[in-house]
Amino acid sequence: MDTTKRRALGKGLEELFNNEQLDFNKIEEKIIDSTPKEEIVDVNLSELRSNPYQPRKVFDEDKLNELASSIKEHGVFQPIIVKKSIKGYEIIAGERRVKASQLAGLETIPAIIREFTDSEMMEIALLENLQRENLNSIEEATAYKKLLDSLNVTQEELAKRLGKSRSHITNMLGLLNLPDEVKGLINEDKISMSHARVLSKIDDKEKIDEFVDLILNENLNVRQIEELDMAINKEEKIRKKANDILDTYQNQLEPRVYQLAKNEIKKKEEAAKKEESTPKLEAAKNTVVKKKIVKRRKVEEN
Numbered sequence: 205m206d207t208t209k210r211r212a213l214g215k216g217l218e219e220l221f222n223n224e225q226l227d228f229n230k231i232e233e234k235i236i237d238s239t240p241k242e243e244i245v246d247v248n249l250s251e252l253r254s255n256p257y258q259p260r261k262v263f264d265e266d267k268l269n270e271l272a273s274s275i276k277e278h279g280v281f282q283p284i285i286v287k288k289s290i291k292g293y294e295i296i297a298g299e300r301r302v303k304a305s306q307l308a309g310l311e312t313i314p315a316i317i318r319e320f321t322d323s324e325m326m327e328i329a330l331l332e333n334l335q336r337e338n339l340n341s342i343e344e345a346t347a348y349k350k351l352l353d354s355l356n357v358t359q360e361e362l363a364k365r366l367g368k369s370r371s372h373i374t375n376m377l378g379l380l381n382l383p384d385e386v387k388g389l390i391n392e393d394k395i396s397m398s399h400a401r402v403l404s405k406i407d408d409k410e411k412i413d414e415f416v417d418l419i420l421n422e423n424l425n426v427r428q429i430e431e432l433d434m435a436i437n438k439e440e441k442i443r444k445k446a447n448d449i450l451d452t453y454q455n456q457l458e459p460r461v462y463q464l465a466k467n468e469i470k471k472k473e474e475a476a477k478k479e480e481s482t483p484k485l486e487a488a489k490n491t492v493v494k495k496k497i498v499k500r501r502k503v504e505e506n
Contacts, residue, residue: 228297228328228331228332228334228335229335231328231331232285232297232332235285235316235318236282236283236316239316243316243317244283244314244315244316245314245315245317246312246313246314246315247286247293247312247313247315247317248292248311248312249302249305249306249310249311249312249313250292250311251291251292251293252286252292252293252294252295252302252313253289253291253292253293253294253295254294254295254299255294255295255296255299255325255329256294256325257322257325257326257329257330257350258295258299258329258333259329259330259333259334259339259343259344259346259347259350260299260333260339260343262340262391263300263303267300268300268303268304268307269304269307271300271301271304272304272305272307272308273308274304275301275304275305275308275310276308276309280301280305280310280313280314282298282301283298283313283314283315283316284296284297284298284299284301284302284313284314284315284316285297285298285315285316285318285328286315286316286317286318287317287318287319287320287325288317288319293315293317294325296318296320296325296328296329297328297329297332301313323354326350326354327351327354327355330347330350330351333347334347334348334366335366340390340391340393341376341379341390341397341400342379342380342387342390342391343391344376345376345377345378345379345380346380348362348373348376348377349377349380351366359373359374359377375401375404378401378404378405379400379401379404381404382400382403382404382412383409383412383413386400386403386412386416389416389420394420395416395419395420396426398426399419399426399429402426402429402430402433403415403416403429406433411433411436415429415432415433418432
């Protein structure tokens with residue numbers, strides 16, 4: 205690699221990566237400003253391949269068409285950044301410009317060719333998308349996970365370097381624990397980020413599936429899902445406690461005492477049911493509880 209290219213990337217870029225706050229704009233600006241005009245070359249669009257670490261899987265067609273119209277009229281103002289590969293080039297930054305240029309019917313695009321490590325390729329791609337594009341929730345969460353692993357930093361340190369709150373990073377990462385089918389619904393915007401955040405805090409996959417069904421078919425809002433989860437958890441705890449008591453003492457208690465215990469448990473169950481609840485929420489709760497009872501009975505019968 206010649207010294208000009210190494211200098212353009214080298215220490216200055218490394219310092220930007222090691223800065224307390226990560227900023228893609230500064231990294232890109234550093235590369236462009238340190239590149240002589242004669243080193244900005246036109247490369248064939250047909251020779252370009254996507255960055256393998258690109259977090260964005262779906263691009264907004266309307267926005268791409270808008271950018272394509274602008275490129276048709278004014279051209280590509282800012283060069284993309286690429287890395288030479290065995291066959292052609294890999295895009296480091298500027299994939300939207302590449303796709304829009306293809307839509308605009310161009311054959312070439314201005315580019316800066318630089319050498320990057322795999323780690324730098326990933327970090328630049330993730331930063332560009334996190335700070336410039338509207339990633340969907342799962343793409344954003346995946347980007348945070350990759351940055352945490354690549355930079356070997358804590359969630360708190362990453363949050364500080366990206367200008368985010370620690371709770372935001374934690375909540376986003378929690379989405380990665382959701383079942384794949386739920387992640388798909390989030391990607392399709394069928395489940396909101398607020399709903400997804402509540403679902404990510406539930407360990408029971410069957411309960412998640414039941415809540416997703418209620419969100420999609422009964423249009424339950426976030427607060428209703430939270431109340432429903434709390435209500436079901438409370439009822440399950442009461443039932444478990446009741447069963448534990450009866451299993452432990454049934455053979456030791458006199459019938460009269462045993463009946464008193466059953467009555468006391470029943471009172472607690474009724475008290476829990478009297479808690480304030482909307483008809484819609486109560487109906488939803490009953491649906492979930494009934495499903496659980498039916499499933500449990502089928503298991504017991506088998």
